[in-house]
Amino acid sequence: MEIIIKEHQNCNSIKITGRIDSYTTPKIKQALQTLIDDDHHNLVLDLSDVNFLSSTGILMFVNIQKQLLKNKIGKIVFSEVPDLVYANIKLSGFQQLFEFVDNTTAAIDRF
């Protein structure tokens, strides 16, 4: 699993490559929490190269999103989510908590 973070004018994009499971989720959570603690609250998560997403990963994203929305300070937007990865988010019922955008550049421009 690899995480590449880029800072843009009004948001940060986070490209994750590989698996999001019980092994990698704590590392991703820490990277996102560090950004939030550093006052970066608008997060575009590019999942185009994610090949697996488990319930642990979904719940981690849900908890961060709830934290951002509750404090009205920002949000997670997902971009380029592969169909099979989206299928698990939809199965969890949490898809309504997030925006999904087909193109990462367009997602960055939303902020």
Added chain:
Amino acid sequence: MVTKTFPGNFKSLELISKFIVKQAQKAGFNPDDVYAIQTAVDEACSNIIDHAYRGEDLGTIIIKVNEKENSLHIVLRDKGKPFDPNDVPQPNINSSLENRKERGLGIFFMRNLMDQVIFEFSEEKGNKLTLVKNKRS
């Protein structure tokens, strides 16, 4: 029939996924079903580490894959504490997002993605979880 033993830690999950994907592809499942089987087994193994062993590297996970004419049977065994799925509340995915319980999503995934999910426990052999996916006719 193929049997493999993995250390009960989260680092094993990637190797377990590779093993399961290979077996599911060999059995002729389409990419959607292969991903469903991969997810169910990953959730099952995470549950074994979290709830049966209650920590990493406290035992092994033995996975047996048996292809039958119309289905794939995957049996996972561990020697952890007895796991009773009835102890885990079912998530109500129609409840409000704020109030939704987060425990039990892994079992919910397993039950939704597989055709049969059977939990058994014996003092002698430990936990046995059977996951069955039917082949589409």
